[in-house]
């Protein structure tokens with residue numbers, strides 16, 4: 001998928017921040033060792049000195065250069081060995097004073113073998129997802145703010161258990177879903193009437209999965225369809241590729257499914273998104289007010305049969321939005 005240049009620029013900026021952080025960590029570690037263990041610091045200073053010796057040997061050109069180089073090389077190896085064992089004997093990892101990097105593959109250069117490293121491409125993807133997420137209420141909802149006290153615990157619902165018991169199971173399932181998140185992974189279908197916490201819990205999962213470093217897109221179906229339609233009919237910048245980003249995101253949270261306009265265009269976009277993501281084993285969380293009789297009517301059997309394979313959470317109780325407004 002082609003990304004817009006501004007997302008590359010955002011990734012470059014992020015990479016610079018990481019490099020700066022690496023350098024700061026190196027300086028702090030060196031400062032710490034200098035204070036606590038001057039003998040180790042002296043070794044380290046001596047080791048840095050060997051590079052200077054190397055340069056002057058090369059500059060000298062006095063005939064026996066290869067002999068000199070071999071000698072410096074020997075010194076260098078022995079100093080390195082002494083430094084490592086000195087660090088380990090004081091309880092530090094042996095590479096504590098080596099250059100620091102977050103990505104072992106590209107050593108925070110962003111490039112391996114002339115190609116962009118996967119760490120860099122992840123930053124590009126994240127920057128593009130952030131743009132879509134900017135308008136969403138992400139991070140406003142967490143599992144901790146989800147209270148079971150809003151759900152009745154006295155009378156059994158049609159499903160047998162009380163609303164509170166059912167919602168307790170749903171909450172645990174969502175926490176576990178976020179904790180165990182990996183790719184490939186299955187999807188979730190959150191179904192139920194208005195104001196029961198579907199958006200709250202799907203956003204809580206989205207936040208937790210973003211924290212784990214995945215590229216997550218949260219969007220409501222009406223907003224998404226409007227964006228895709230605009231791009232399709234050429235009414236927005238030509239570099240926007242919302243459909244592509246939504247299909248490729250590690251996790252897509254598609255909220256309010258069924259609230260978008262019921263058109264052939266939207267149905268087909270929805271089918272493509274669900275189908276492509278399932279074929280790539282990428283997880284999608286769908287939340288909807290529609291039930292099992294309305295879903296196939298609205299989207300047809302092809303989409304419905306795909307949605308039916310997702311783990312389903314049925315939300316029950318009475319409108320928490322109304323309860324909260326009354327209390328405030």
Ligand SMILES: Nc1ncnc2c1ncn2[C@@H]1O[C@H](COP(=O)(O)OP(=O)(O)OP(=O)(O)O)[C@@H](O)[C@H]1O
Pocket residue numbers: 141145146147148150192193194195196197198199200201256288289315320321324
């Ligand atoms: N168990 C809960 N604890 C705390 N706040 C809750 C809980 N459930 C819902 N809320 C809050 O109530 C409001 C409505 O919830 P939410 O938007 O998640 O409902 P919904 O099921 O997505 O409804 P709709 O079908 O209308 O989209 C939100 O502000 C949400 O944060």
Ligand SMILES: [Mg+2]
Pocket residue numbers: 198199200255256287
């Ligand atoms: Mg909602």
Ligand SMILES: [Zn+2]
Pocket residue numbers: 103104105106107108109110111117118119120
């Ligand atoms: Zn890398």
